[in-house]
Amino acid sequence: MKFKTLFIALMIASSCWFGTVNAADAAPAAAPAAAEQVAAAPAKKAQPQSNWKGMLVPILIVVVMIFLFSRANKKQQRQRQEMMDKIVKGSKVLLNSGVYGKVIEVKEKEFLVEIAENVRVLVIKEGIARIEEEQKEESK
Numbered sequence: 001m002k003f004k005t006l007f008i009a010l011m012i013a014s015s016c017w018f019g020t021v022n023a024a025d026a027a028p029a030a031a032p033a034a035a036e037q038v039a040a041a042p043a044k045k046a047q048p049q050s051n052w053k054g055m056l057v058p059i060l061i062v063v064v065m066i067f068l069f070s071r072a073n074k075k076q077q078r079q080r081q082e083m084m085d086k087i088v089k090g091s092k093v094l095l096n097s098g099v100y101g102k103v104i105e106v107k108e109k110e111f112l113v114e115i116a117e118n119v120r121v122l123v124i125k126e127g128i129a130r131i132e133e134e135q136k137e138e139s140k
Contacts, residue, residue, distance in 0.1 A: 084125055087111065092132035095123060100132065 091103045093113065105112035110124050
């Protein structure tokens with residue numbers, strides 16, 4: 001969530017900064033003092049100015065933010081996978097449904113969880129929200 005607010009703030013700041021720079025560049029030149037100077041001056045064709053420099057900073061900001069988002073997402077996925085690997089028989093877990101249980105059997109893609117005495121539920125790995133022992137260690 002912090003990355004999103006930082007991204008928005010940087011985009012607004014760069015937009016404002018480049019908006020003022022482009023407005024200063026587009027300011028009209030001072031009017032000629034005499035009409036003779038206007039008649040004597042050769043007509044100049046307006047040359048289009050490339051504005052790629054003005055787009056460089058916002059593009060770089062977007063690329064950096066995409067990199068930061070993907071890095072944070074990969075880190076979160078790695079932590080979740082490590083948590084799943086720690087689950088063994090006897091671990092107390094919290095299911096995504098909000099039900100606490102004890103792991104009775106560990107299979108390849110699922111767990112057998114006992115949520116009450118003689119009440120066992122087959123749960124896929126994605127159905128586990130957290131391991132209860134980890135939460136107690138973090139609170140100390």
